[in-house]
Amino acid sequence: MTTTVETPLLAVRDLRVDFAGPHGPVPAVRGVDLTVRRGETLGIVGESGSGKSVTALSVLGLLPHTASLHGSVRLDGRELVGLPGKELAAIRGHRVAMVFQDPLSAFTPVYRIGDQIAEAVRIHQPVDKAAARRRAAELLDLVGIPAPERALDSFPHEFSGGMRQRAMIAMAIANDPDILLADEPTTALDVTIQAQVLDVLRTAQRETGAALVLVSHDLGVIAGMADRVAVMYAGRVVETAGVDELFAAPRHPYTLGLIGAVPRLDGRGGPLVPIPGAPAPMADLPTGCPFAARCPLAEDRCSAAEPELAGDEGHLAACVRSAELAERRPAPAEVFPVPELPAAVGSAAGSGDRGSVAGSGDRGSRAPVLAVSGLGKTFPLLKGTVFKRKVGEVYAVDGVDLDLREGETLGLVGESGSGKSTTLFELLNLAAPETGRIELLGHDAAALSRAEAHRLRAELQIVFQDPMASLDPRMPIGDIVAEPLRAQHAAREEIARRVPELLRQVGLDPDHAARYPHQFSGGQRQRVSIARALAVRPKLLVLDEPVSALDVSIQAGVLNLLQALKAELGLSYLFVSHDLSVIRHLADRVSVMYLGRTVEQGEVSAVFDRPRHPYTRALLSAVPLPDPAAERARDRILLAGDPPSPTERHTGCPFRTRCPVYAGLADPAARTRCEQERPALVGDTPAQDHQAACHYPES
Amino acid sequence: MTTVAAEPTAPPAAPRTTGRGRLVLTRLLSARGAVAGAVLVLLLFALAFGGPYLTPWDYATPDFGALHQPPSAEHWFGTNGIGQDVFAQTVRGLQKSLVIGLLVALFSTVLASLVGACAGYFGGWTDRALMFLVDLLLVFPSFLIITIVSPRLKSTGWIAFVLLLALFNWMITARVVRSMTISLREREFVRAARFMGVRPLRIITRHILPNVASFLIIDATIAVGGAVMSETALSYFGFGVKAPDVSLGTLLAAGTSEAPVFPWLFYFAAGLLVLFVLAVNLIGDGLRDALDPTAGGPRRRRSARRKKP
Known part of the structure; x- marks a missing residue:
């Protein structure tokens, strides 16, 4: 760390934190040195368990009692370690403020947002209630919450995740702190909301002149926000440098x-x-x-x-x-050793021209694996405890079209609440959908008999997001992998032969078949999930956010495995993800959903390079790139507000409430068209595999 | 994590059975407590059924020459007020109580887990019908029904009595299992099994029940002691085990009041009952640890704990 003449704002020296464990203390932080200067942004990046959150928490003395802390934390030259609680409390929120990862649990659910922010003001400033409330309204306005006066009287649960995180930031900057500590402030949020919140953080930093310590596992976020970066591994800083240099x-x-x-x-x-x-x-x-x-x-x-x-x-x-x-x-x-990927995928992953499986241009000649048109699903909104009556409907899925051919990967993208999961469960139910039509491997889902549906289950397998939740904790993985085989009444010898083979195929040791899921790491568990899905030799694998619960370095291995398996076994993937980078990397075609509808679909390179729907454009621009220069050079399209509630069915285009194109339309007739007419999913030219549901698409 | 083994691999080693059943059994056998408990239960059975051959005395025939005698070489556990040999009575009572305690616990737990899991898993009308049944049995005065019904079942013997006791002992457990099932049903591994085409009953037996096993086992071990005692209560009113036949329960009921003066009437039966319940608890603990892979067994090293990022 550089030694400057001026005292640094925050100087952490040889910070060591140990947590009490069953077999003696377990180190979490092992000698961290950090320096934060006035007004700068320090990014701390690392994987889970690297000690980055603990480092941030120890600055404020917020560690649990089982932790023992050594070393020195100096704020403006004043030692904070060992300070009595009362004096620390005067610093917390006043000179150093914290933005937590989960804004829902960081607010007290039973108090109004305004009261909580006003409380933060009044703890450190001698102002009366009315003044504190005015200040709270100002702060909410600053972080871009619409109608701040009204928002003051809302309860935390009435806010969406993004709004809560903004309110959290408002509360953090209430006393013009010198340092803002943000611990994974956007991890729980969707990518467009993340872009909004990061923007608010920048505004807050500009307004207060505070230094920002941003803890994140996302290299893209760090690249876009930080001036300097500290990379942590196993409780130590292993590298620190200016962001460009790093x-x-x-x-x-x-x-x-x-x-x-x-x-x-x-x-x-x-x-x-x-x-x-x-x-x-x-x-x-x-x-x-x-x-x-x-x-x-x-x-x-x-x-x-x-x-x-x-x-x-x-x-x-x-x-x-x-x-x-x-x-x-x-x-x-x-x-680093790069695994060999079979040739088919190596070229398929290039742009435009797809490999041998996904031959060039003749998509139509390959057998359709999945064809969905106009899929709709509503959930009733019920009220009353004893006698439930229907008071409305949630339009979870309202017009989804999917088209997946043999050997392809279709990426399904959308933010939370866009109906991705509902779509999947409708597909996997293998029953007649509420509206629309599902065709799986040439069978109409509505016309399946029970026996046929059971047989079809073998062709269609799923990998869930969280491998810990999707594996029965009380079953050894050998049994877990064998389960779909048993469900399809495979012979005992066949099962005994397949299980080790499958484990080897996903890169696990067959001798570990007798171990339980909790004995594996996250990435290995996801491999078990994949092995289970492959057991019955399916044709279509539904991957529901298969890597979003994994650390970056582990995620890469699983993605490579998926690519290799696809080429080797000729699988088709329906890959659901909110992470557009992963989709871009893996998918051949992509389908973008917004509020239960497909708004754009087409070949990956076409959609990502020339997005036609304004939502897709905003989504793409919100994804942070792990490249500081490119990240700074991009223009951003920030979407206003949150997605509207799916409880009402919107006439016209559902996206128009947030749409920059609609907002920029001068002609009232053109605006009326967006309000009245529901845009159909159409392509520019029939030959090109790229359609968007927008009246005024970018050409 | 290794890289992908691309080739379809060499023929696997000879098929080994590494299923859950075998794993649980190995773990159970390596748990010292469970083995000790099982040995103890076996010894108790041996005592109960072998004991009558060891003593010349019969449990019903009084020895008028020895009333209220303390333990001696003649009467090992002493005699009671009408000169019956306490050892003969105790082993006779142990026969009944062992069978009743174990079977009632087994039947009621099986019934409770099946009904509770089905109600919770299927939901809807199944749930409503089964829960109606549960509530109905809960409000029925079970004692009254047993007293009314048991004279008619005299000819069928003790098995009917066991069934009756089990029938009125499962409802609360079933309710708890149901609510646990409802939360398990939404878990992804259950959903995954459903999407794989596993039949509902198989899901219940393979996924739901093992995951509520800890509760069921604790409940069953408590039920063993409870069944012995509720049999006592019924016997006291003249149902179930009838004089001159005895059970541990009737012996205890009879001996309680005399315990301060003639401790041998009470403490031998009570000690055996305590031993019995203790042994069952040891087995239950071992079984629970064997079924729960995260329980740190002596042989197992805990895997690296996950920490908050």
């Missing part, structure tokens, strides 16, 4: 690996670079460099002693070979 020329192999593991929205497919192995177990750290076990550059001396954070001014790395990396500037793929 992304352009990382000097620690871990940073290099992280950058290589992230799928990029603007990048072409190709295999991602997974970091082998799993994060170092904190309870049982090896001597020497904790990353050595996963590091392809490891040498004998790495396991001898843990390298110190060293380097020239402003760019430090804790690696014995950092000088070499600084000089050579290798790409991630040159350092």
Whole structure:
């Protein structure tokens, strides 16, 4: 860290935090040095368990009692560690304020938002109630909450996630703090809402002149927000540098690996670079460099002693070979072993021209695996406890069209509440949909007999988002993988033969069949899920956010596995995700949903390079790129507000409430068309596989 | 994580059965407490059914030469007020109580788990009908019904009595199982099984019940002791086990008042009952740990705990 003449605003020195464990203390943070100067943004990035949140929390002394803290945290030269609670309380919220990850649990549910913000004001400032309330309204206005006077009287549950996070920021800046600590402030939010909230954070920082410490696992967010970045691994800072420097020329192999593991929205497919192995177990750290076990550059001396954070001014790395990396500037793929992907996918992942399976242009000749048209599903809104009566309907899905051919990957994109999951469950129910038509492998779902439906289940398997929740915790994984085979009445010998084969196929050790799910890491559990789905040799695999619960370095491995399996087994994927970068990386075609409707679909490169629907454009511009230069150069389309409630059916275009195109229409007749007429999903030219449901699409 | 093994791989090793059943059994057998409990129960059975051959005395025939005698070489556990041998009575009572306690607990737990899980899993009308039945049985004065019905079932013997006791012992458990099932039903692994085409009853037996097993086992172990005691209450009123036949319950009921003066009338039966319930609890604990993979067994190293990011 640079030594400047002026005292840094916040100086953390040799911070060590241990948590009490059943077998003695477990370190969470092991000697972290950080410096934050006035007005700058420090990004702390790392995977789960790297100690980044604990570091942020220890600044404010907010750790649980089981933690023991050593080292020094100085705010403007004043030592905070060991300060009595009363004095710390005077600093919390006043000079250092915190924005938490989950805004729902960070607000007290029984008090009004306005009262909670006014309370934050009055704790530190001698103002009366009315003045505090005025200040609260000002703050809500500052963070862009519409009708702030009215919002003051709302309860937290009446706000959407994005609004709550804004209110949280308003509360944090209520006393013009010197430092804002934001712990994963956007992780729970959708990408367009994330863009809004990050924008609010920037505004808040500008207005108050506070320094921002942004903790995130998302390299894209860090790249767009931070001035300097500290990368954490196993409770230590392994590299710290200016943001441009760090992304352009990382000097620690871990940073290099992280950058290589992230799928990029603007990048072409190709295999991602997974970091082998799993994060170092904190309870049982090896001597020497904790990353050595996963590091392809490891040498004998790495396991001898843990390298110190060293380097020239402003760019430090804790690696014995950092000088070499600084000089050579290798790409991630040159350092980390990149798995061989079968040829079909290697070329398919390129732009435009798809590989042999998804041949060029003749999509029509391949057998359709899934064809959905006009799918609709409503849920009744019930009221009353004893006698339920229907008071309305939620239009969860209201016009979804999907078209998936053999050997293809169709990406289904949408924010939360857009009806993605409902669509999936409608498909998987294998029953007649409420409205519309579902055709699976040539069978109309409405006309299936029970026996046929049961047989069809073998052709259609699902991988869920959270591998911990989707695997029965009380079943050994061998039984879990065998379950679909048993459901299809496979012979005992067949099961005994298939299970080890499947485990090997997804990269697990067949000898681990007798272990239980909790004995595996997140990525391995997801591999078990995939093995289970593959057991009955399905034709179509439905992947419901299969990597969103995983860390970046693990995610890359699972995505590569999916690509390899698809090429090897000729599978078709219906890949649901909110992460557009992952979709871009993996999918051949993409379908974008908004409020239960398909608004745009087409070939991935067409949709991502030339989006026609304004929603798709906004969605794409909201995705942060893990590249600071590119991130700064982009123009952003910020969508106003939140998606409207699906409890009413909108006439016309459902997107018009947030649509920048609609807002810019001068001609009243043109506006009326958006309000009255529901746009159909049409293409520019029939030959091109790219349709958008907009009256005024970008051509 | 290794990279993908692309080739369809060499023929797998000889098929091994690594199913859950075998794993649970291995874990159960390696749990010292459970094995001790099982041995204890077996010893109790041996005592109950072998005991009568060890003593010349019969449980019903009084020895008028020895009234209220403390334990001696002649009468090992002493005699009661009318000269009956307490050892003979105790082992005779143990026979009844062992069978009644275990079977009632088994039947009521099985019934409760099936009804509760079905009601919770299927929901809708199944749920309403089954819960109506449960509520109905809950408000019925079970004691009264048993007293009315049991004289008519005299000819069918103790098995009818066991069934009757079980029938009025499962409702609360069923309600708890139902509510646990409702929350389990929405879990993704149950949903995954459904989408794989696993039949509902299989889902219940393979996924739901193992996940509520901890509760069921605790409940069953408590039910064992409860069944022995409720049999006592009924016997006291002259239903169930009738004099001169005895059970641990009737012995305890008779001995309680005399315990301060003639402790052997009470403490031998009470001690055996305590031993019995203790053994069942040991087995239950072992079984629960064996079924719950996260319970830290002696052989298992806990996997790295997940930490908050």
